[in-house]
């Protein structure tokens with residue numbers, strides 16, 4: 001392991017990789033084209049008029065998009081890049097994380113431009129210690145050309161590192177998680193959990209919650225129970241219904257454990273279950289009272305009401321282990 005520092009001469013060996021090809025030279029799979037520009041602008045919500053019409057240019061930030069291989073791929077790592085990774089792996093820097101990227105735009109890209117590119121290993125940092133662990137940053141520079149002229153550069157940096165947790169038998173990782181959790185709690189104190197949208201079709205449900213009753217609907221035409229609340233029956237179309245109180249017994253029909261992305265006011269990990277009520281309808285809510293990792297399909301759960309803050313109370317389901 002690299003805990004006591006790199007072996008003598010290691011940095012010099014790393015430096016010999018600088019300037020070597022990081023990937024084989026490539027050709028863009030498509031010419032710069034209006035359809036990809038339009039899809040990009042729609043996805044980004046970018047309505048800049050420069051990107052539409054007869055004199056359209058491509059958004060500069062699309063630079064890398066024109067070089068991407070898609071699912072079938074085409075930008076194979078070079079032998080040098082593989083060799084560098086093997087060297088870093090061998091020194092204990094087995095993990096990798098992308099850290100940042102920088103782009104420089106030299107000329108606008110227009111529909112019809114043919115893209116070519118190549119990539120070199122531009123720099124390898126000295127040994128650095130970060131919160132994730134200790135390792136070396138590797139910067140790759142891709143030079144992009146349009147019809148043979150320089151069009152821009154795309155630099156991206158990764159950290160090849162020895163994870164803190166691996167070196168300390170997992171204890172440090174847990175500590176890091178505890179820290180993250182404390183941060184999330186601080187965030188939760190500031191952020192307010194989202195409010196439900198109450199409308200005339202579901203107001204009766206929330207009135208029930210206020211009285212600690214979980215109300216579902218039963219069709220007045222065919223007797224089919226339904227949830228969530230709707231004005232009409234999906235089975236027979238009738239708009240006649242009555243509210244009935246669910247017993248509160250249920251089972252986990254399906255679930256996810258949320259780790260990422262973190263949302264303000266929520267403290268991951270937590271379990272979100274699709275609960276099948278004894279009455280035959282399903283409801284989405286948190287499964288509480290058991291470690292999220294221990295939630296299982298088929299687990300018996302029981303309704304309870306969670307007071308989230310001064311204004312909000314919600315039905316949740318308490319699981320029971322074993």
Ligand code: ZN
Nearest residue numbers: 219222233236
């Ligand atoms: Zn019905």
